[in-house]
Amino acid sequence: MIADVLLMAMLDHLTEEVVKSKVTIEALCCVQEHDRGLCRLVTAQDANTRMVVEEAGYTVSTVREVLVTSYPNRPRMFQEISDRAAKAGIHVDSAYLATHGRVVIGCDDVAALTKLGLEDPDHGCI
Secondary structure, rough: HHHHHHHHHHHHHHHHHHOOOOOOOOOOEEEEEOOEEEEEEEOOOHHHHHHHHOOOOOOOOOOOOEEEEOOOOOHHHHHHHHHHHHHOOOOEEEEEOOOOEEEEEEEEEEEHHHHHHOEEEEEEOO
Protein backbone atom coordinates (compact mmCIF):
# COMPACT_ATOMS: atom_id res chain seq x y z
CA MET A 1 0.00 0.00 0.00
CA ILE A 2 2.79 2.49 0.82
CA ALA A 3 4.51 1.74 -2.50
CA ASP A 4 1.32 2.63 -4.39
CA VAL A 5 1.14 5.95 -2.56
CA LEU A 6 4.77 6.69 -3.44
CA LEU A 7 4.14 5.98 -7.12
CA MET A 8 0.95 8.05 -7.20
CA ALA A 9 2.66 11.03 -5.54
CA MET A 10 5.57 10.81 -7.98
CA LEU A 11 3.23 10.44 -10.96
CA ASP A 12 1.12 13.41 -9.87
CA HIS A 13 4.16 15.64 -9.37
CA LEU A 14 5.92 14.55 -12.56
CA THR A 15 2.90 14.92 -14.85
CA GLU A 16 2.05 18.29 -13.32
CA GLU A 17 5.55 19.58 -14.12
CA VAL A 18 5.49 18.15 -17.65
CA VAL A 19 2.09 19.69 -18.40
CA LYS A 20 3.20 23.08 -17.02
CA SER A 21 6.12 23.03 -19.46
CA LYS A 22 3.73 22.51 -22.41
CA VAL A 23 5.24 19.13 -23.28
CA THR A 24 2.59 16.74 -24.60
CA ILE A 25 2.65 13.24 -23.15
CA GLU A 26 1.86 10.81 -25.97
CA ALA A 27 2.21 7.67 -23.85
CA LEU A 28 2.92 6.85 -20.24
CA CYS A 29 3.77 3.61 -18.46
CA CYS A 30 4.45 3.57 -14.72
CA VAL A 31 5.39 0.66 -12.49
CA GLN A 32 6.40 0.30 -8.86
CA GLU A 33 9.42 -1.76 -7.89
CA HIS A 34 10.08 -1.98 -4.16
CA ASP A 35 10.35 1.65 -2.99
CA ARG A 36 11.04 3.11 -6.45
CA GLY A 37 8.77 4.15 -9.26
CA LEU A 38 9.65 3.85 -12.93
CA CYS A 39 7.85 6.06 -15.43
CA ARG A 40 8.27 5.76 -19.16
CA LEU A 41 7.20 8.95 -20.90
CA VAL A 42 6.84 9.19 -24.64
CA THR A 43 6.92 12.74 -25.99
CA ALA A 44 8.00 14.40 -29.21
CA GLN A 45 10.14 16.92 -27.32
CA ASP A 46 13.04 14.79 -26.01
CA ALA A 47 15.36 17.58 -24.83
CA ASN A 48 12.55 19.53 -23.14
CA THR A 49 11.19 16.43 -21.48
CA ARG A 50 14.59 15.47 -20.06
CA MET A 51 15.11 18.99 -18.68
CA VAL A 52 11.63 19.11 -17.09
CA VAL A 53 12.00 15.66 -15.50
CA GLU A 54 15.43 16.49 -14.08
CA GLU A 55 14.31 19.92 -12.83
CA ALA A 56 11.40 18.19 -11.06
CA GLY A 57 14.00 16.22 -9.09
CA TYR A 58 13.91 12.89 -10.92
CA THR A 59 16.68 10.99 -12.65
CA VAL A 60 16.51 10.23 -16.36
CA SER A 61 18.18 6.85 -16.63
CA THR A 62 17.59 6.15 -20.32
CA VAL A 63 16.52 7.99 -23.44
CA ARG A 64 15.87 5.76 -26.41
CA GLU A 65 13.88 5.45 -29.58
CA VAL A 66 10.67 3.40 -29.50
CA LEU A 67 8.16 2.55 -32.19
CA VAL A 68 4.83 4.35 -31.77
CA THR A 69 2.24 3.19 -34.27
CA SER A 70 -1.49 2.72 -34.74
CA TYR A 71 -2.89 -0.76 -34.43
CA PRO A 72 -6.27 -2.39 -34.83
CA ASN A 73 -8.11 -3.16 -31.61
CA ARG A 74 -8.66 -6.87 -32.06
CA PRO A 75 -7.82 -10.06 -30.19
CA ARG A 76 -4.23 -11.33 -30.28
CA MET A 77 -2.78 -8.15 -31.83
CA PHE A 78 0.12 -7.99 -29.35
CA GLN A 79 0.75 -11.69 -29.87
CA GLU A 80 1.01 -11.18 -33.63
CA ILE A 81 3.43 -8.29 -33.20
CA SER A 82 5.64 -10.21 -30.74
CA ASP A 83 5.57 -13.36 -32.91
CA ARG A 84 6.68 -11.46 -36.00
CA ALA A 85 9.40 -9.65 -34.04
CA ALA A 86 10.66 -12.93 -32.52
CA LYS A 87 10.81 -14.62 -35.93
CA ALA A 88 12.93 -11.69 -37.14
CA GLY A 89 15.25 -12.04 -34.12
CA ILE A 90 14.05 -8.81 -32.49
CA HIS A 91 13.73 -8.78 -28.70
CA VAL A 92 10.67 -6.76 -27.61
CA ASP A 93 11.23 -5.57 -24.03
CA SER A 94 8.20 -3.35 -23.52
CA ALA A 95 4.81 -2.64 -25.04
CA TYR A 96 2.05 -0.40 -23.78
CA LEU A 97 -0.82 1.69 -25.07
CA ALA A 98 -0.53 5.32 -26.12
CA THR A 99 -3.07 7.99 -26.91
CA HIS A 100 -5.28 7.84 -30.01
CA GLY A 101 -5.31 4.05 -30.39
CA ARG A 102 -1.57 3.65 -30.74
CA VAL A 103 0.89 1.22 -29.21
CA VAL A 104 4.43 1.87 -27.99
CA ILE A 105 6.93 -0.92 -28.60
CA GLY A 106 10.42 -0.90 -27.11
CA CYS A 107 12.94 -3.33 -28.52
CA ASP A 108 16.62 -3.90 -29.18
CA ASP A 109 16.35 -2.82 -32.85
CA VAL A 110 13.66 -0.26 -33.67
CA ALA A 111 14.88 0.11 -37.27
CA ALA A 112 14.48 -3.63 -37.90
CA LEU A 113 11.06 -3.64 -36.23
CA THR A 114 9.97 -0.74 -38.42
CA LYS A 115 11.17 -2.60 -41.53
CA LEU A 116 8.84 -5.50 -40.67
CA GLY A 117 6.02 -3.20 -41.76
CA LEU A 118 3.67 -4.69 -39.20
CA GLU A 119 0.87 -4.51 -41.70
CA ASP A 120 -2.55 -5.86 -40.96
CA PRO A 121 -4.31 -6.86 -44.19
CA ASP A 122 -7.73 -5.81 -42.87
CA HIS A 123 -6.76 -2.52 -41.25
CA GLY A 124 -3.61 -1.18 -42.95
CA CYS A 125 -0.33 -0.42 -41.22
CA ILE A 126 -0.09 -1.25 -37.55
